[in-house]
Amino acid sequence: MDSMISSPAARQFLQGAKDGLPFHIVIWPFAAIFGAIATQAGLNVVEVMGFSILVIAGSAQLAALQLMTENAPTVIVLATALAVNLRMGMYSASITPHLGKASLLTRAFAAYMLYDQPYALSTIKFEKEPDMNLSEKLGYFFGTAIPIGVAWYALTLIGALLGERIPSDIGVDFAVPITFLAVVAPMLKTLAHMASALTSVVLVLVLSFMPYGTGLLVAACVALVVGAQIEVWMEKRKDAA
């Protein structure tokens, strides 16, 4: 055990698990509520757990559940839920420079767990400590991802078994945006980052008429360009000065 802890990758795993702790405040009730309302909507425990173990994407699962209770056609349910997850394609691209050298199987496992929290925490960490090697980066990533994933399964199951004894109106819907804001705020360290975030907010609201949340993708892509372009301008100004 001691030799395991002293390996750099294992240390990073523990660090990642520790950095992921604040997110458990949100993940636990969120998962339990998903389990509870899915059961109340008429899904059996195996189906509920199928969602949380195979899909493992909270907001998409809730979106699918909502549409299924409205008896939307299966194709629409799938299209909408997958559109909610398309942002994760951007995460995949963004984390590739860090984890791309891992074996195919490891990358597949990392992809399975590439949800918002491990992605955001790992990006912050890898930018802050660019000297980390691949095994340390993998250690950190899985340290953030695995405990959150396990908590997601376990609390979904508890929610499904307790059903309506779980109060679903305790303000957890607000806890999700709070954690995302808490992740983004420390990243707003340059004019380029602030402009990118602001572009993203304004555009997503303006484009809210677009179907299946596609406005989010357009807003995010434009915001990427705005951030990168301002960074280029700032560098040119600095060089000129």
Added chain:
Amino acid sequence: MIEASTTEIWIVILGMAAGTFLIRFSFLGLVGDRPLPAWLLRLLRYTPVAVLPAVVAPMLLGAKAETDPLRLFCAAVTIIVGVWTKNVLWAILTGLGLFFGLGAFLG
């Protein structure tokens, strides 16, 4: 209540599982360790600040969101504490503590 058949439910679950995995695997799986051009790396560094605000904004400010002054206040404090302390944990604890604390206090 969900009226879909068991088959339809499993089509949704398995379809979402496969689709979500392919979305997450896309670049990580196919690009792997091939080097990406510098301009693309520069763009990708802005991914978190470009995506997460677009996820959050409709929840707080969108047409369907209930514009609750308490929520907006707590969201603003979370951003300020996050920018100021550069610490995710402090920002979460302050935002949620305020929300549930003030919520209980104000009824």
